[in-house]
Amino acid sequence: xxxxxxxxxxxxxxxxxxxxxxxxxxxxxxxxxxxxxxxxxxxxxxxxxxxxxxxxxxxxxxxxxxxxxxxxxxxxxxxxxxxxxxxxxxxxxxxxxxxxxxxxxxxxxxxxxxxxxxxxxxxxxxxxxxxxxxxxxxxxxxxxxxxxxxxxxxxxxxxxxxxxxxxxxxxxxxxxxxxxxxxxxxxxxxxxxxxxxxxxxxxxxxxxxxxxxxxxxxxxxxxxxxxxxxxxxxxxxxxxxxxxxxxxxxxxxxxxxxxxxxxxxxxxxxxxxxxxxxxxxxxxxxxxxxxxxxxxxxxxxxxxxxxxxxxxxxxxxxxxxxxxxxxxxxxxxxxxxxxxxxxxxxxxxxxxxxxxxxxxxxxxxxxxxxxxxxxxxxxxxxxxxxxxxxxxxxxxxxxxxxxxxxxxxxxxxxxxxxxxxxxxxxxx
Amino acid sequence: xxxxxxxxxxxxxxxxxxxxxxxxxxxxxxxxxxxxxxxxxxxxxxxxxxxxxxxxxxxxxxxxxxxxxxxxxxxxxxxxxxxxxxxxxxxxxxxxxxxxxxxxxxxxxxxxxxxxxxxxxxxxxxxxxxxxxxxxxxxxxxxxxxxxxxxxxxxxxxxxxxxxxxxxxxxxxxxxxxxxxxxxxxxxxxxxxxxxxxxxxxxxxxxxxxxxxxxxxxxx
Numbered sequence: 131x132x133x134x135x136x137x138x139x140x141x142x143x144x145x146x147x148x149x150x151x152x153x154x155x156x157x158x159x160x161x162x163x164x165x166x167x168x169x170x171x172x173x174x175x176x177x178x179x180x181x182x183x184x185x186x187x188x189x190x191x192x193x194x195x196x197x198x199x200x201x202x203x204x205x206x207x208x209x210x211x212x213x214x215x216x217x218x219x220x221x222x223x224x225x226x227x228x229x230x231x232x233x234x235x236x237x238x239x240x241x242x243x244x245x246x247x248x249x250x251x252x253x254x255x256x257x258x259x260x261x262x263x264x265x266x267x268x269x270x271x272x273x274x275x276x277x278x279x280x281x282x283x284x285x286x287x288x289x290x291x292x293x294x295x296x297x298x299x300x301x302x303x304x305x306x307x308x309x310x311x312x313x314x315x316x317x318x319x320x321x322x323x324x325x326x327x328x329x330x331x332x333x334x335x336x337x338x339x340x341x342x343x344x345x346x347x348x349x350x351x352x353x354x355x356x357x358x359x360x361x362x363x364x365x366x367x368x369x370x371x372x373x374x375x376x377x378x379x380x381x382x383x384x385x386x387x388x389x390x391x392x393x394x395x396x397x398x399x400x401x402x403x404x405x406x407x408x409x410x411x412x413x414x415x416x417x418x419x420x421x422x423x424x425x426x427x428x429x430x431x432x433x434x435x436x437x438x439x440x441x442x443x444x445x446x447x448x449x450x451x452x453x454x455x456x457x458x459x460x461x462x463x464x465x466x467x468x469x470x471x472x473x474x475x476x477x478x479x480x481x482x483x484x485x486x487x488x489x490x491x492x493x494x495x496x497x498x499x500x501x502x503x504x505x506x507x508x509x510x511x512x513x514x515x516x517x518x519x520x521x522x523x524x525x526x527x528x529x530x531x532x533x534x535x536x537x538x539x540x541x542x543x544x545x546x547x548x549x550x551x552x553x554x555x556x557x558x
Numbered sequence: 559x560x561x562x563x564x565x566x567x568x569x570x571x572x573x574x575x576x577x578x579x580x581x582x583x584x585x586x587x588x589x590x591x592x593x594x595x596x597x598x599x600x601x602x603x604x605x606x607x608x609x610x611x612x613x614x615x616x617x618x619x620x621x622x623x624x625x626x627x628x629x630x631x632x633x634x635x636x637x638x639x640x641x642x643x644x645x646x647x648x649x650x651x652x653x654x655x656x657x658x659x660x661x662x663x664x665x666x667x668x669x670x671x672x673x674x675x676x677x678x679x680x681x682x683x684x685x686x687x688x689x690x691x692x693x694x695x696x697x698x699x700x701x702x703x704x705x706x707x708x709x710x711x712x713x714x715x716x717x718x719x720x721x722x723x724x725x726x727x728x729x730x731x732x733x734x735x736x737x738x739x740x741x742x743x744x745x746x747x748x749x750x751x752x753x754x755x756x757x758x759x760x761x762x763x764x765x766x767x768x769x770x771x772x773x774x775x776x777x778x
Contacts, residue, residue: 137770138760152770201614213679213711220760244614251625251662252675252712254725255756279612284621285661287710301620303659319615336771361761362681362715369716369761386762404680404711436681436715450680454710460659 131348133336133356134329135372138224144259146266149227155272157335161235162275169239173334175342177354182207182290182327183402183431185420188334194314195240195322203318204242204276205325206233207295208249211287212403213454214434217358218328220370222249223256225332226263230278232331234267235338237276240324244277248295251284287458291506292325293317294460305462306506327432329358349375353419357433361387364394364439373418380414383437390439397440398522402431404451405511407518408438427518444523445530448477448516455512466509469500473516480527483534490527494520588651591644598641602630606645616646620656624663632671633664661709671705672743674698675722678708681715685730690719693733697740704740717755727755 142148149155161169174189195202206229210218222229229247237245249257260280267273281299283289289298293307296318317323333355337345346354353375359382362368366388373382383389383399390396398408401418407428409416416422420430438447452474461467476493479485497513497520504510520527605626609619623646627638634657636650643650657663676691691708698704712727714720720729723739728750735750742749751757760766 132762132765132768133771135760135762135765136768137765139766140770143770149770154770210713211711214681214715215711216713216715219713223756224760250713251621251660252709252722252725255727281618282622282625283660284625284663286659298621299618300615301617301656303656339771360715362718363684367761368681368718371762372765434715436684438684442684446683447680450683454679457710 131356131374132372134221134225134228134332134358135370138220143225144223144227144263146227146263146270149225153339154227154335155231155267157338158231158234158238158272161238161338166239166241169235169338172342173239173337176337176345177342177352178330178333178337178345179353179420180327181329181333181357181433183212183405183429185430188326188330191314191326192236192240192324194312195242195324196315197241201244201319201321202240202242203321203323204233204237204240204245205292205295205299205313205318205323206245206247206328206331207290207292207325208247208253208328209283209290209295210253210328210432211250211290211458212405212432212434214362214400214403214436215360215432216362217360217370217433219253219256221328221332221358222253222260226260227267228332228335229260229328230263230267230273232334233278234273234276235334236324236326236331237278242276242324245279246299246318247278247280248289248299249280249282250289251282254282257282286460287454288460288506288508291508294506295325296323303460305460306508308505350417350419350421352421353430357418357430359418360432360434361437362434363399363437364390364396364442365437366391375419376417376422378414379416379418379435382418382435383414387435387437390437394439394441396437397442398438398444398447398519400434400436400438400515402429403434404436404454404515405507406431407514408447408522409518410522443530444519444526445477445481448519449474449481451512451515451519452477455508459508463504463506463509465500465503469496469509470512472496473512480531481534483531483536483538485531486535487528487531489531490520490524588649590647590649591640593644596640596644598644599630602626602641603645606642610646617648619646620648620653621660621663624653624657628663633666633668635667668705669702671703672724673722674704674706674724674739674743675709675712676706677710677712677714677718677720677722679711681711682719685718686732687719689733690721690731690736693736694721694739697736701740701744704743714755716761717753717758720755723749728753729755 170192178188179185286304288294289304291306294304298304313323349355358372371386396411400406423430456470456474459466459470497517500509500513606623609622610616623642627642631638639650639653678687694706698706714727717729719731
């Protein structure tokens with residue numbers, strides 16, 4: 131079943147003409163003939179869960195937007211920067227009107243008079259495509275009820291976090307805000323704000339077209355609908371695939387993406403981008419949906435599968451993960467700013483043969499002190515995968531540390547900074 | 559001591575850009591630049607004013623305005639930031655704090671150049687990004703017009719390992735492609751045309767063959 135990706139390679143689908151000929155904007159007309167509450171009810175009935183990472187029901191979020199005659203804002207989060215995620219890029223690049231239509235419907239449903247697409251600066255060429263689509267739609271009178279602006283960022287992963295995104299959109303450094311108040315009450319310019327991911331908003335026209343109840347029949351009971359999954363890493367056919375939620379992960383990794391190259395095995399995989407705790411080969415038979423992955427100790431996140439095969443040492447994976455989050459930590463909260471950098475330093479020490487297996491405990495302890503102790507989940511996004519790497523691959527890490535030490539001719543090294551795990555517990 | 563010298567907070571330097579620079583406590587509070595004494599190129603002024611008009615609060619235009627100034631000056635120089643501040647009626651400090659935060663706004667001197675961002679994040683590294691990055695650095699050696707840097711995930715893991723050359727995504731790259739990229743940029747040709755992302759069909763075969771979802775109703 132293809133919804134978002136149906137006919138995505140149709141030549142010229144990015145133009146209003148072709149999109150309309152394919153039935154585009156009919157959902158908008160249908161929605162405009164309904165009352166806002168009816169549209170929200172349809173979205174709610176669909177059970178659509180946010181596709182950006184948190185998986186919060188869009189219908190519920192839309193219902194939080196207060197009624198009344200104030201300025202209200204709709205923001206589309208197109209700051210797709212999660213390592214492994216590239217679905218929004220393809221959706222916007224090839225079918226920008228689908229997103230514009232979804233935003234027009236969502237703006238009508240929630241009474242938002244101003245809408246913004248916050249797109250990451252690196253996607254300049256996609257932003258050009260969106261700009262053209264918005265101009266076409268406006269020219270055709272399809273955006274009379276909402277003022278839609280495409281806003282380009284300037285390169286910062288943190289701006290994918292909704293409150294940091296709002297600060298960036300207000301022209302400031304992208305630092306997350308304390309929640310509550312939640313954006314639905316006080317978001318952009320302190321006004322009520324509905325923030326949703328590109329894929330979530332692009333699904334809205336399909337919900338209006340099919341009806342919420344019909345859409346809810348797709349997927350599983352608690353993870354309804356279809357999902358665009360980005361598969362990358364050690365697979366033969368990396369790319370975006372639209373699947374019905376709840377199919378076995380193996381079908382995605384092996385069936386669609388072709389699995390690792392001949393003769394190699396899946397060692398570990400990130401089910402939801404690099405912030406998701408890793409799973410191993412045995413978890414490939416799990417149904418790919420929000421709840422099954424959560425039960426297995428990971429998450430669906432943005433739906434980005436990164437496959438790592440058995441040729442790669444776990445320490446390298448830890449290094450790439452830690453390096454990324456160290457670079458991207460905005461520096462506002464100490465546990466994240468310091469924790470990410472210390473984790474990277476510890477991983478590098480392990481690799482250089484300057485660590486002992488005890489350092490694994492210290493590193494795991496640092497992760498515990500990051501999780502839940504910051505304004506946003508950027509720190510957690512490093513701590514969770516690193517903890518999971520320790521959990522699943524402790525023996526390999528220990529062997530790696532010992533081998534690296536042996537390579538340094540067995541010279542014993544000074545104890546690492548940060549004290550023993552016991553001391554850290556007291557500090558926590 | 560004046561604030562001009564760096565004050566490292568740690569032996570290895572602080573990790574937040576700009577935090578190594580001490581504050582000069584004796585300085586007067588900064589004022590918004592005076593339009594009479596701050597010349598701003600007309601084209602840049604018009605572009606910034608157009609951005610300011612898009613938002614209910616003009617400050618929202620800060621990031622697009624800084625990027626416009628960067629296109630104009632090659633980097634976000636103090637002069638460039640002052641010009642933006644003058645048009646936006648803000649202090650340079652308020653804009654400098656924004657410019658130093660983002661990866662794409664350059665606050666270190668750099669002539670006009672072509673950007674080559676080589677992704678070295680996890681998905682690209684799994685497929686050999688390091689060799690591509692090294693080859694790219696070697697190909698750019700001695701070339702002042704090429705600015706090569708390793709970049710975090712650019713959102714194109716389907717063409718890993720990849721690079722963004724002046725915003726054009728190319729991949730999957732092999733180390734041998736680095737020389738071609740350097741040559742294409744020098745000649746002003748489209749970069750590595752056969753490997754441009756824009757030409758790539760969707761991986762999902764079923765989607766490739768399907769019709770747009772609303773089509774059933776619109777066409778028989």
